[in-house]
Every structure is written in structure tokens, then in C-alpha cells.
Amino acid sequence: MTLSISIISFLIGIVIGLPLAFIRVYEKEASFIVDAYEKILRGIPEIVLLLLFFFGLGPIFPFPFGTPFFVACFVLGLRSSANQSQIYRGAIRGVGDEQMIAGMSVGFSKWRAIWYIMIPQVFNLSTAGLGSEYALLIKDSAYVYVIAVADLMYSAVHLAGAPPYDRVTPYVLSAALYIALTFPIAFWLDRRGSRRKKQIGL
Amino acid sequence: MEAKHVYKSYGKPKVKKGEICDDAKLVVEAVRDVSLQIRKGDIKLIFGPSGSGKSTFLRCLAMLDIPDKGQIYLGDEELTKPGVDLNKARARIGFVFQHIYLFRHLTALGNVELALRKVLKLPKEEARKRALDALTDVKVGDCVNKYPSQMSGGQAQRVGIARAIVRNPDIILLDEPTSALDPELTGEVIDTLRDLAKEGTTMLIVSHEMPFAREVAEEMISFDEGRILETGPPSQFFNAPNTDRAKRFMDRIIKRTTRE
Numbered sequence: 467m468t469l470s471i472s473i474i475s476f477l478i479g480i481v482i483g484l485p486l487a488f489i490r491v492y493e494k495e496a497s498f499i500v501d502a503y504e505k506i507l508r509g510i511p512e513i514v515l516l517l518l519f520f521f522g523l524g525p526i527f528p529f530p531f532g533t534p535f536f537v538a539c540f541v542l543g544l545r546s547s548a549n550q551s552q553i554y555r556g557a558i559r560g561v562g563d564e565q566m567i568a569g570m571s572v573g574f575s576k577w578r579a580i581w582y583i584m585i586p587q588v589f590n591l592s593t594a595g596l597g598s599e600y601a602l603l604i605k606d607s608a609y610v611y612v613i614a615v616a617d618l619m620y621s622a623v624h625l626a627g628a629p630p631y632d633r634v635t636p637y638v639l640s641a642a643l644y645i646a647l648t649f650p651i652a653f654w655l656d657r658r659g660s661r662r663k664k665q666i667g668l
Numbered sequence: 669m670e671a672k673h674v675y676k677s678y679g680k681p682k683v684k685k686g687e688i689c690d691d692a693k694l695v696v697e698a699v700r701d702v703s704l705q706i707r708k709g710d711i712k713l714i715f716g717p718s719g720s721g722k723s724t725f726l727r728c729l730a731m732l733d734i735p736d737k738g739q740i741y742l743g744d745e746e747l748t749k750p751g752v753d754l755n756k757a758r759a760r761i762g763f764v765f766q767h768i769y770l771f772r773h774l775t776a777l778g779n780v781e782l783a784l785r786k787v788l789k790l791p792k793e794e795a796r797k798r799a800l801d802a803l804t805d806v807k808v809g810d811c812v813n814k815y816p817s818q819m820s821g822g823q824a825q826r827v828g829i830a831r832a833i834v835r836n837p838d839i840i841l842l843d844e845p846t847s848a849l850d851p852e853l854t855g856e857v858i859d860t861l862r863d864l865a866k867e868g869t870t871m872l873i874v875s876h877e878m879p880f881a882r883e884v885a886e887e888m889i890s891f892d893e894g895r896i897l898e899t900g901p902p903s904q905f906f907n908a909p910n911t912d913r914a915k916r917f918m919d920r921i922i923k924r925t926t927r928e
């Protein structure tokens with residue numbers, strides 16, 4: 467459950483965050499809106515956001531905002547998109563405007579140049595940031611237990627509250643499991659990133 | 669009877685970069701009232717001091733920068749008219765950059781193929797064949813699977829030229845193609861350009877390579893402070909320029925480039 471929430475949120479983050487980053491860099495008029503979006507979503511703690519959406523919108527729109535799983539993915543996904551937008555923005559600047567201009571010189575429109583030329587390079591430059599963002603998502607997914615999603619944290623809390631009332635072991639175990647979830651992927655992303663970077667000389 | 673490629677443009681006061689200097693905002697007029705015509709098969713060369721607007725003007729021709737005033741035509745089509753499909757137009761123009769700007773994440777072959785496949789929408793085999801031919805024509809056949817970071821500047825620039833010509837554009841614009849290269853690497857690129865010239869490619873080159881200019885250019889255009897100073901065949905510039913500024917510039921630059 468923890469994994470699925472994290473993965474889905476991460477993907478939502480990409481799908482929303484990537485275009486946002488490019489809008490912020492290349493469309494001056496809309497960039498102000500994106501900026502506001504980012505600031506709002508990064509400024510409010512996830513717990514607040516989760517509770518807000520679940521208990522605030524849940525009663526009004528029981529489907530889908532009454533479903534804990536949906537709210538979890540939705541909120542974490544949006545938050546991740548704000549974070550990722552920042553990551554991609556840095557990467558876009560790292561790749562450089564000249565690649566865009568070269569792309570347009572060959573006949574690509576702005577957005578096609580972004581798709582074929584910028585995005586591959588942007589991802590390559592973002593691996594470090596994305597690795598930590600993923601780890602962050604897995605960690606922050608622990609919050610969803612407050613809206614009663616049966617994830618890792620939830621199980622731990624319940625185990626601790628039931629016989630034999632051992633309040634230490636479940637939490638230690640869950641900590642270990644969280645690390646097990648975050649470490650491998652972050653590590654792998656990092657290695658792939660540096661290998662490819664060396665190859666194309668970034 | 670050949671179709672005339674009238675490539676005509678008037679760039680009037682063009683407000684380019686606004687530089688902030690202390691509290692005053694300085695506006696740099698890069699290109700002022702420049703008109704130029706280049707017909708199919710012409711080979712013309714633009715030269716002049718740094719900052720005279722040559723590169724800016726060249727980019728305007730390709731609509732990589734949009735002029736503030738004036739019109740740019742490619743054939744019969746006016747590119748500066750609103751609503752024109754600039755991407756289609758740019759696909760008919762080949763551009764070679766001073767700093768090359770190859771696509772870093774692709775091999776030489778990938779660089780040259782990309783536009784064929786995604787802009788001209790050619791099938792895979794045909795695009796590959798044309799790309800390979802272009803790369804062999806510019807004599808970088810051995811770099812085909814190398815990434816830009818693995819090539820020398822001369823090789824990379826030749827790939828850049830291949831990338832520009834493979835679409836069979838109506839005209840090729842070259843912005844100081846050799847200025848960022850060492851003198852040894854410059855030679856390779858110049859040879860390639862010479863070959864292109866022999867084949868009758870329509871070219872407009874911004875360059876300081878005077879020996880090359882003398883040999884290949886049909887007409888030379890000197891730029892100064894955003895305007896055209898003087899135009900004429902190479903012989904005019906090398907023997908007896910009409911304007912004093914052109915004369916002084918020629919003296920200085922001949923001394924520099926024929927020192928090799």
C-alpha cells in the first residue's frame with residue numbers, strides 16, 4: 467500500500483510537474499500562476515493538506531474525495547508535482563537555452579523541441595533530485611495513516627496499540643522497512659544518472 | 669530558367685537586449701535598417717566588427733529572433749506576417765551556429781536524423797540513409813555513432829553542417845562557423861564549406877575568414893553598428909574599399925587571418 471501510493475503520487479508528480487516547469491521557464495504570462503501553485507503546495511504541511519481534503523471535501527464529494535486512497539494519492543501527487551517542478555526548472559536551466567534554439571533552427575516548434583530535445587536531457591540532469599524526491603514521498607506517505615489508509619504506518623500504530631502493547635518494536639520495524647524501500651531506488655537512480663551523464667558529457 | 673529565391677529583408681530599428689546599467693536602462697539597437705537580397709545559388713559573406721549586428725541579423729533571417737520592424741521573405745512567402753507557420757519555414761532554412769549546439773543526448777547520426785524523422789516525417793530507413801550520406805559528405809563518417817562530447821570541435825561543427833543541409837533547405841545560414849575553433853580544426857570546416865559552395869548551395873555566411881571569403885564569396889557585405897556599410901565583390905574589398913571604415917577594418921583583419 468505504501469509503495470503503491472508513493473509510486474502513483476510520484477507519477478502524478480511527473481505528469482503535472484514537468485509541464486509546469488516548462489511553462490514556468492518558457493511562458494512568461496503563465497509563470498506567475500505556476501509560481502503561486504508551487505508556493506501554496508510546498509508551504510502547507512502534508513498532514514494539513516490531507517486532513518483538509520479528506521474531511522473538507524470528502525463530505526461534499528464523497529466520491530472521490532471520501533476515499534482515503536484517492537485523497538492520499540491526490541494530495542501527495544500534487545505536492546510532489548510542486549517539488550518536481552522546482553527540480554526540473556533547475557535542470558532546464560542546466561541544459562541551456564541554446565539546445566532549444568538549435569531545435570527550432572531545425573524546424574521544431576517550441577513544444578516539439580521541448581519534447582524531443584529538452585526533456586531527455588532534463589531527466590538526465592534531474593536524477594539526483596528525483597531520487598531524493600522519491601525517498602521523500604515514501605517517507606511522507608506515512609502521514610496518510612491519519613486518514614485511515616492501511617499503509618505501513620497505520621499497521622505499525624495499530625500493532626503498537628494492541629496486545630501485547632509493545633510500543634517500540636513495531637516502530638523500529640517500520641523504520642527499517644521504510645529505509646529498505648527508499649534506499650535501493652535512490653541509489654540506483656543515482657548510479658544510472660551519473661553513468662549517462664558521463665556518456666553525454668553533462 | 670531558374671526560380672529566383674528572393675530573400676529580401678528590411679530590418680528597421682530593432683530593439684534587442686535591454687541592459688541595465690546603473691539605474692538607466694540601455695537599449696541596444698542591434699540591427700538598423702538592413703536590407704539584403706540573396707538569390708538561389710548566391711554565396712554571400714557578411715563581416716564586420718564584433719557587436720555590429722551580424723549575428724542578430726542572421727538569426728532574424730531564420731526567424732530565430734523576431735525583428736521589431738521590417739519584413740523577411742523566403743521565396744514569395746513573408747515570414748514576418750502574423751499567422752505564418754514559422755516551423756515549416758525554418759525547416760526550409762539550414763542554420764549553423766558559432767558554438768555548434770549539437771543535441772547532446774544524441775549521437776552524430778541521431779542529430780542529423782532527428783529532423784528528418786520528426787519534422788519531415790520520413791520513414792526510418794530513408795531518414796537513416798540520408799543522414800549517413802550527409803555525414804559522409806562532410807567527411808565525418810567515422811563519427812556516426814559518437815556523442816558530441818566525444819568529438820573534436822571540427823568534427824562537431826561538420827556534424828552541425830550535415831544537420832543543416834540534410835533537409836535540402838533552400839538556403840544555409842552560417843553564423844561564424846569557425847570562430848569557436850582552433851586554427852587547425854578550422855581548416856576541416858572550411859574545406860567542407862568549399863565543397864558546399866562548389867555544389868551550388870545557396871549560402872549566407874558571417875565570417876572573418878578572409879582567405880576563404882576571397883576564394884568563395886561572390887559578394888561581400890560589411891556591417892558596422894547595425895547597418896550595412898558597403899557591399900561589393902571580394903576584389904573591391906581586398907583592393908580598394910569605398911569607405912574608410914571598411915578599409916581600416918580590412919587592413920586589420922587581413923593582417924590577422926593571413927598570419928597563419
